[in-house]
Amino acid sequence: AQKVTQAQTEISVVEKEDVTLDCVYETRDTTYYLFWYKQPPSGELVFLIRRNSFDEQNEISGRYSWNFQKSTSSFNFTITASQVVDSAVYFCALRLDTGRRALTFGSGTRLQVQP
Amino acid sequence: NAGVTQTPKFRILKIGQSMTLQCAQDMNHNYMYWYRQDPGMGLKLIYYSVGAGITDKGEVPNGYNVSRSTTEDFPLRLELAAPSQTSVYFCASSRGGTGELFFGEGSRLTVL
Numbered sequence: 001a002q003k004v005t006q007a008q009t010e011i012s013v014v015e016k017e018d019v020t021l022d023c024v025y026e027t028r029d030t031t032y033y034l035f036w037y038k039q040p041p042s043g044e045l046v047f048l049i050r051r052n053s054f055d056e057q058n059e060i061s062g063r064y065s066w067n068f069q070k071s072t073s074s075f076n077f078t079i080t081a082s083q084v085v086d087s088a089v090y091f092c093a094l095r096l097d098t099g100r101r102a103l104t105f106g107s108g109t110r111l112q113v114q115p
Numbered sequence: 116n117a118g119v120t121q122t123p124k125f126r127i128l129k130i131g132q133s134m135t136l137q138c139a140q141d142m143n144h145n146y147m148y149w150y151r152q153d154p155g156m157g158l159k160l161i162y163y164s165v166g167a168g169i170t171d172k173g174e175v176p177n178g179y180n181v182s183r184s185t186t187e188d189f190p191l192r193l194e195l196a197a198p199s200q201t202s203v204y205f206c207a208s209s210r211g212g213t214g215e216l217f218f219g220e221g222s223r224l225t226v227l
Contacts, residue, residue: 009155033214045158045205045218091157093214100163101212102148102173107157 002027004094006106013082014114021077021109023092029053031097034068034075039089039108051075082113117141121206121219128196128226136191136222138206146209147189148216149173149181151202158205164189165212196226 003026013019025034036048049059051068059066063080079086089110093103119140128134140147145166150158150173160173164183178200180192189208193200203223207216 004157006157035214037216043203043221045207045216047215047217050214095212095214100160100171100173101146101165101214102160102163103158103214103216104160105150105157107155 002094002104004092004104004106006092006109008109010110012112016081018080019082021090023075025073025094029096033095035093036077037091084113084115087111087113119206119208119217119219121222125223132196133194136204138189139187140208144208144210146212148207149191150205153202198226201226
């Protein structure tokens, strides 16, 4: 069975600081997909990124970057120069390529960016 | 663009009552999902559907039922509501099983 662990329950930073959100996953499958979703205070979940298990290249999108390391089963998310609008709950998720093809979510990390 | 629409947004039920949470999407997605979100627990999959007429259980299906008679609609039925069903319910859809889910705004249900 697959599992996603986000050990950081809550993180508080001051605006312009860099912050990394950790995600560790467990699966025996060789083909899988990893995701990050953002849940702002409004409540609706928003897709941020998808990464497949065969692509370990890091990805950067503006102030956001993702570091995928199969050796440590981690898919960490870094926000550079954080802003107040980044305040949200962030979820890491895993989907296998077999079976349900539904996402298994971590418990989320609440990020609070103080002005 | 409506995307995924859930109704109602809030509801209070008494123990033993039943109700249906409605979910509709206008993106012609074949996959649809129901998740529940409990505080500090992430999202748990209740039921999902890969197309009209096909549904299957997720991690926490007990106390719920679903149907998928059309591509657009995926209602979630709660029978004999219990306090343990107090949660925020999210409906989502995706094209194929890509994992890029489009979520509704959520339905907050309280069972007293």
